Every structure is written in structure tokens, then in C-alpha cells.
Amino acid sequence: MYDFQYTKVQSIDDAVHHMQQDEEAVLLAGGMTLLPALKQRLAQPTQLLDLSGIENFSSISVDGDAIRIAALTTHAGVAGSPLVQVHIPALAALANSIGDPQVRNRGTLGGSIANADPAADYPAALVALDATVITTKQTIAAEDFFVDLFETVLESDEIITAVSFPKPRRAAYAKFANPASRYAVVGVFVAESDAGCRVAVTGAQGSVFRWQEAEAALSSEFDAKSIESLTLPTDDMNEDLHATADYRAHLVVVMACQAVREITG
């Protein structure tokens, strides 16, 4: 690692202040992506602002018809939360499928979505559940939050404070996991609520996206048969050593069907 200054901030305001003073400072949440990246010298921040000392930054609460999860809640915290398990079991299961137990003990919801890895799991849940991202500057729909590969709408001095997930009527997440990292080669989150059916796909393209053709088909009949013969264009699909674009396009359909079958039983 290149050298940097470690600063443990005391409050969100304190963190924002440091970010405004030092444009090369970065936030440290769980560090499960940041620290490995620093060890490979992929980045050279001047300062790491450790958020772990901020009070009440990892709480989970009921917020009307939604579950509000503070940004520094770990994946293990989401997976093990009785509130999440009761109201959005698919989200608890998703959190429990991230990485491995040690990564889940450190990695956080806010850190994951701020990083916006194209193969991360959470973005699919946020978009399918029509979650709202709450930051120090704005409240924004998840669909507008994720912009592109490792890119969000977050400004350089903006911090995610929480995510609010509306409770769905029913939902499921299916992923084809990379056997080594457990990142999603393709992951599909299907959610049905009073507002309709949403299908969000992660891992397949530069950023999470809604598969609207499948949403329409499932809205007329919520059954895997409605979508199993659909196809996706391969132009924008990711292609790497793990999967070709064609294979990923195929996996989207297979994972979507799997998620729907998990719901319909």
C-alpha cells in the first residue's frame, strides 16, 4: 500500500468536513473492497476516513411500509436481522450470499452500493425493491443512483446515510455466483408489490438494469413460463474470463426463471 493518513471521524458532519478539506480523501466503511484495492496500489488516497466510530450508523428499523437500514450495517447484520428476515426475507438471503462469513462480518451496505461494482449483489435488490438511497444531500430512487461501472450519482463530499427498502408482497433473488469470489456472474432480483413487478439484473452489464420485457410478461402472468423463452440482446453484456456475453444473456433468463420459481414454489 502507498502511505496514507488514517482518520477516525466522530460524526457524519466531521466526515463531510474532512472530505471538503481534502479532495483526495476516501471513506472507509468495511474496507472489504477498498483495502484489497489499496494493497494492489490501484488507488492512492491521501486519507482514509474511518466511519466506524459514528454512533447509530448500523441500525435497522421499520419506517412505515419500508425497512430502513443504516449505511454502515454489515452484510451479516442485514442477513441476521429479524426485521429483514420477516419483512424482506429475499434481502436477508441475498446479504447472506455475499462473499464469505468474514467478508460479511466487515463489508457494509453503504460501502457496497457506493462502490457500485457491476457484479455486486445489493444493486439488484435496491432497484427491484424500488429502494430509496438517503444521503447527506438528497433522497434518491435506487434506479437513478447507479449510473455506470463503479459510478453513482454521489458527489465527492456526499455520504450515504441509509437505504429505505419498501416491503414487497413477495420477492426472490437468484444468482449464478463466481465459485471463487461469490460475486454475481449474473444475479436477478424479482419483486412484486402493489405497484407491480420489477426485475433487476446485476453482473450482466456495466451497471444494474431493469429487464422491462420480463416485468411486462410477469405482470400479465406471474409464472416462469411467461419469461423462459424471452431473449436479451448481447451487445451490452459484460464479457470476461468468467463468461461470454452470450452466456451471460442466457444466464439472465435462467436466473430470472429460478427467482420466479422460488416465489411461486
Next chain:
Amino acid sequence: MTVNGKAVTADVEDRTLLVQLLREQLGLTGTHVGCDTSQCGACVVHVNGASVKSCSVLAAQCNNAKVLTIEGLADSQALHPMQQAFKDNHGLQCGFCTPGMIMSAIDLVQNNPDPTDAEIRDWLEGNICRCTGYQNIVSSIQAGARMMQSR
């Protein structure tokens, strides 16, 4: 911080990893560095009771924390039940992954006192062994869980 029940004070560079502090400054070389990319799990220790990969945590993040390493398990009389179970069930060959396996296994049993074969294998996602094929590791953890319960 507290390491294996003893208060420890150390001056470290801001970028020092927890595993570097443990091994290089405190001389606790039972915690191993395998892949150094948070994949293999040889460096697993407990921080405030939860298992973490000490190659991917800064020492500074553990300021005032309670850290438990493989050296802190046995008392002067006997091995920890999980260590004894690995010994009894031949849960290791070269032994490089073993400290991490045992620290990870204890965290599992603390949360799930009677894990099934499938739950153990699932939990070991973050611990890689290149010798055993895992069979005896799983047997060891099942035996260790029973011994921990009866203690």
C-alpha cells in the same frame, strides 16, 4: 487493544494491517498470510468476537478492540476443544490453513452450536485448504462443536 486477553500498546504506521501488527510486532506468527487478498482465510482472527480476515483490516481500525488469535485459545492445561478435535480427527495435513480454519470454525459454533455438514461446508467458503479435501476438516468441526457444547 487487547490481544488474547492481554492489553497491548503499539505504534504502527497508518497503513499497517492487523496481521502485520500481530505477526511482525507482537510475534504472534500463528496467524498466517496465505493469499494476502482476503480469499484464503489463513489469516482469520476474531475482532470483538467476530471472525475477520486480518490481512484486510487495518491495525488502526482495531484500536481498543478485543482481538483473539490461535495463540489465545489453549490454556496452560489443555488445547481448546476445537484444536483437540482437529488433532483427533486428522483435520490437517500441512497445517498452513489450520489456524484460520479453527478460528473460523469457533465463530461458526458460537453462532450455530450444532451445525450440519452442509452448514459447515457453506461457512468454510472463505477458508481454503489445498491438502485435505475438507472431509476431515468437516469431521473435526463437528467433533469440536460437540466438545464445545459439553464443556
